[in-house]
Amino acid sequence: MIIQWGSWLDYPDIGQISASRRRLGDLVRETPVWRWQGLDVNAIVGEETTVFLKLELFQHTGSFKPRGALSVMLDLAPSALQRGVTAVSAGNHAIAVAFSARLLGATAKVVMPKTANPFRVARCRAFGAEVELVDDVGLAFSRVQQIQAEEGRVFVHPFEGPLTALGTATVGLEFATQAPDLDAVLIPIGGGGLCAGMACAFKQMQPACQVFGVEPAGADTMHRSFQAGSPQAIDRVRTIADSLGAPYALPYSFEMCRTFVDELVLIDDLAMQQAMGLLYNSMKLAVEPAGAAATAALCGPLRARLRGKRVGVIVCGANIDLATFSAQAEVKRDAPCA
Secondary structure (H helix, E strand, C coil): CEEECCCCCEEECHHHHHHHHHHHHHHCCCCCEEEECCHHHHHHHCCCCEEEEEEHHHCHHHECCHHHHHHHHCCCCHHHHHHCEEEECCCHHHHHHHHHHHHHCCCEEEEEECCCCHHHHHHHHHCCCEEEEECCHHHHHHHHHHHHHHHCCEECCCCCCHHHHHHHHHHHHHHHHHCCCCCEEEEECCCCHHHHHHHHHHHHHCCCCEEEEEEEHHHCHHHHHHHHCCCCECCCCCCCCHHHCCCECCHHHHHHHHHHCCEEEEECHHHHHHHHHHHHHHHCCCCCCHHHHHHHHHHCCCCCCCCCCEEEEEECECCCCHHHHHHHCCCCCCCCCC
């Protein structure tokens, strides 16, 4: 069964999302949900606020990305898998595609910007992927098109498309089951693939739950798209959260987010750095900036509105090396998100 939600797009129902989760099986982990308690977080959000963390940083490869990549690749014909896959990413998606290709017996060629963290490049190669480095993300997408044409590889998009959203919706399926009766859930937005799928699942399983999309102010593609009423692009990404640095929005993820997300919230880099410090000090979680984005929104712009509520927060990734984490995280502040 497909539910007709939008004017021209169809979205999966809970039966389809559940079937997707069964299909993924043991290829992905059901990541845990922890209730976040402690003097440090209580001092910021109030002890009357109940916070649940969905720890998708414990997923294979260190982020939620294998769910979408595997959802796409499991649907490929054997002949397509034999030709191999290609992808473009600053890190997490490229790692996930390399991991997924190895699981399924395919080859992967990924294109990454030269600014990509060497730690992430090394992880791609460790999973067996061939890595090409180019000057920026825009050139990376152009190079992937060449690879498709020259080698016949299948392009696995980092955030766009029904199968990608069907994979990321399994995060929402799990979270909504593990943490019932939430008043709000906070989801990071880059290209919108994670938020699209999770929001779709949450609005069907917990209709009263408010869904907040959290986006860096320096990569506010979805925010601009919401304002314009159509997918928009930005001329330059200006955020340390490179995993959320999509240079443009695309139709499917945009329409999914516009349909199921109640509100978008913008945060700056400092807020993410402070949230990284809070998660480390309080929970001993060393996350990348994108992984701290939802926490930054909870501790900052949404703090007063969500006080006394039951709130779900996704910690979506932790592909960061020690040196970069030490340079970025604000770990010594008494009130990191104040």
